[in-house]
Amino acid sequence: MPELPEVETIRQQLAKKISDKKITKVEVFTPKIINISQNDFIKNTEGKLIRNIDRRAKILIIELSNRAYLLCHLKLSGHLIYHPKKDESHSKFAHVIFYLSNGSKLVFDDFRKFGYVKFVRNKNELKSLFAKEGFGPEPFDSDFTKEKFKTLLLKKQKSPIKTLLMDQKFIAGVGNVYAQEACFYAKINPQRKVKTLDDREIGDLYDGLKKIMRRAIAMRGNSVDSYLDAEGKQGKFQNYLKVYDREGQICFRCKTKIKKIWMAGRGTSFCPKCQR
DNA sequence: CAATCGTCCTGCGGGC
DNA sequence: TGCCCGCAGGACGATT
Numbered sequence: 001m002p003e004l005p006e007v008e009t010i011r012q013q014l015a016k017k018i019s020d021k022k023i024t025k026v027e028v029f030t031p032k033i034i035n036i037s038q039n040d041f042i043k044n045t046e047g048k049l050i051r052n053i054d055r056r057a058k059i060l061i062i063e064l065s066n067r068a069y070l071l072c073h074l075k076l077s078g079h080l081i082y083h084p085k086k087d088e089s090h091s092k093f094a095h096v097i098f099y100l101s102n103g104s105k106l107v108f109d110d111f112r113k114f115g116y117v118k119f120v121r122n123k124n125e126l127k128s129l130f131a132k133e134g135f136g137p138e139p140f141d142s143d144f145t146k147e148k149f150k151t152l153l154l155k156k157q158k159s160p161i162k163t164l165l166m167d168q169k170f171i172a173g174v175g176n177v178y179a180q181e182a183c184f185y186a187k188i189n190p191q192r193k194v195k196t197l198d199d200r201e202i203g204d205l206y207d208g209l210k211k212i213m214r215r216a217i218a219m220r221g222n223s224v225d226s227y228l229d230a231e232g233k234q235g236k237f238q239n240y241l242k243v244y245d246r247e248g249q250i251c252f253r254c255k256t257k258i259k260k261i262w263m264a265g266r267g268t269s270f271c272p273k274c275q276r
Numbered sequence: 277c278a279a280t281c282g283t284c285c286t287g288c289g290g291g292c
Numbered sequence: 293t294g295c296c297c298g299c300a301g302g303a304c305g306a307t308t
Contacts, residue, residue: 058302075303076300111287113284114301176302264280265300266300
């Protein structure tokens with residue numbers, strides 16, 4: 001499942017590959033994954049230059065020369081893959097293809113069709129769209145300090161910590177994998193209510209989130225599910241996960257069997273001994 | 277107001 | 293071998 005490190009990996013790769021390229025042709029195979037009519041989508045993107053690739057939470061933001069944006073969310077199984085040559089074979093689940101001026105193509109595919117590519121007309125529309133989303137701070141923004149993290153937690157005393165970490169309105173970009181890994185790092189049982197966390201634990205959680213996600217980005221993300229980066233390659237961070245999907249296996253820290261529970265409808269693994 | 281539930285969709289694994 | 297059933301999962305909208 002693409003979370004912040006996976007989406008950020010794609011952003012960095014695409015920034016190098018497609019910035020300043022022109023979109024020469026667009027094909028839409030699955031109208032339901034775009035937000036406007038196929039005709040309008042094509043009319044508004046063909047012939048435009050790609051200016052910049054940004055990211056907010058788990059959403060990729062492609063800025064075009066007509067001051068419009070393409071927002072892409074991969075949800076569980078989406079890919080955004082750059083093919084240097086347009087004749088290369090691509091996913092059979094391709095929904096949108098952007099052909100670029102250097103003879104390449106950018107293919108959005110998603111076998112589940114949960115993901116989307118949204119056309120956003122201008123900066124104002126983008127602003128109001130994100131205002132509606134109400135995303136929390138970006139973990140790697142300089143103003144997301146440990147103090148800020150503590151202040152935000154104070155407002156959510158009754159919430160179980162792991163569920164809160166996954167809430168995009170609390171912190172942007174953290175999903176089921178990294179929320180579980182951060183709890184393991186900080187030796188916190190994911191079910192703990194925020195109000196029971198002490199200062200040391202909150203500090204460790206903050207450090208863990210950043211440290212783990214920074215390492216994950218360096219490894220081009222994790223491919224525990226079907227994730228591929230913008231070059232169509234698997235990430236490497238799945239080899240360094242400590243609890244995610246390790247139910248029944250031995251805790252790397254204390255050799256206890258990892259336990260799996262359900263929290264708000266999401267599978268959650270943790271070590272019942274060293275995560276208290 | 278906040279937490280939970282159903283929904284979207286499809287590959288995959290288990291059961292027989 | 294192959295079919296069928298049910299499950300997982302991010303985020304949204306509806307419900308309690």
